[in-house]
Amino acid sequence: MSTATAVRALAARAPALLHETQFRRYWTGQTVSLFGDEVTYLAVPLAAVLVLHTGPTGMGWLRFAGLLPALLFSLHGGVWADRRGRRRQAMIAADLGRAALMASVPLAYALGVLTFAQLCVVVFAVGTLAVAFDVCNATLFVSLVDRESYVTGSSLVSGSRAFSFMAGPSAGGLLVQLLAAPLALLVDAASYVVSAWQLARIAPEEPPAVPRGRGRLTEGLRFVGRSALLRPMLACVATINLFNFAFSTLVVLYAVDGLGLNTGTLGLVIGAGALGGLLGSVISGRIVRAIGIGPALTLGAVAFPAPLVLVPMAGGPKPLVLTAFFAAEFAAGLGVMLLDITADTLKAAVIPNALRSRVSGAFRMVNYGVRPLGALGGGLLGSAIGLRPALWAVTVAAALGALWLLPSPIPRLRHLPKPEESLQPEQPEQPARPV
Structure with a gap:
């Protein structure tokens, strides 16, 4: 069997959702971004330990800084997203913002000015933008996927997440070994750019913005x-x-x-x-x-x-x-x-x-x-x-x-x-x- 025939046979067996251009682009961006996140999950703490010689207390604060935005901003983020509308544009902006934040770490490292405080600020800000991305993502998903395909769509995104869990830390460890922990974060920065690019290539019909009002x-x-x-x-x-x-x-x-x-x-x-x-x-x-x-x-x-x-x-x-x-x-x-x-x-x-x-x-x-x-x-x-x-x-x-x-x-x-x-x-x- 030729390579082209094998590729066509594999494509024919793929879920029907992946034959839909808009969902395929969305899923591709999600897959690349999730992989980059797993590289960062290993590279950020390694940067703190290997470059900045952070101790257990500092590691606890670093982890806390990354988790805190979900508690502080999720409720307000949902209100903001529904009131603003144009959720896809907000997700693109969140991706580009996270890319710039991640790129700031290797840049500071290259200039010799990287500090623990910067790492904490970066993971907190990235976590905040992740809240904005995720509350918008819930609506974008149902704008792209029919009700009958919710299980398939969720399975495809979760499969990408599982693959990233398996391959991301290994790739992160290899990149840290070949380069340096801060430089490995360039992979995550690039993954956010890819996600933003794929989102820019789709145009689903989103629900309208919700007017202001009490109790929102x-x-x-x-x-x-x-x-x-x-x-x-x-x-x-x-x-x-x-x-x-x-x-x-x-x-x-x-x-x-x-x-x-x-x-x-x-x-x-x-x-x-x-x-x-x-x-x-x-x-x-x-x-x-x-x-x-x-x-x-x-x-x-x-x-x-x-x-x-x-x-x-x-x-x-x-x-x-x-x-x-x-x-x-x-x-x-x-x-x-x-x-x-x-x-x-x-x-x-x-x-x-x-x-x-x-x-x-x-x-x-x-x-x-x-x-x-x-x-x-x-x-x-x-x-x-x-x-x-x-x-x-x-x-x-x-x-x-x-x-x-x-x-x-x-x-x-x-x-x-x-x-x-x-x-x-x-x-x-x-x-x-x-x-």
């Missing part, structure tokens, strides 16, 4: 509170995120100091999680078709955190420990993709276009806002009761997050509902009793 800031939160589907789903994923970030704070220290794993082996274990995520992005659509969107989401809410219990359970001979670690990371990677894809699909289906950015901002504020709290709480818990008992506590607590779903309609939801079908009627105000 809390409308997203009120919609989530009234939704019989979004409210328990947010409680579930926020609980899992809270304790999963506590887990991620402790697990590297436990693996290296407690179990004696070397960094190379630990990298392979993390790669197993990315491989599981890639598989999860491929099979999630089949699972949804087989058992329904609600049962698949519920399954993902269990299949993501529950396997991580194997980590504190691991003990005995090193092969047994490694097997437990690999199994935990692989199964959790598969589970998180199933949870992410079904949750994103359900949000796309039930959030009305007029509220999409505000609801996405409210959802993001809670779901991402718990992450720095989890990271901080995990460190404090590990110091108080020890690494292994703390890992037992946070992994079991994360697995219990699925209990939020059980009283809701989600476990019995076979098909995608419409926005009005998820809402509970607002309770009328009770008249004051006569005195």
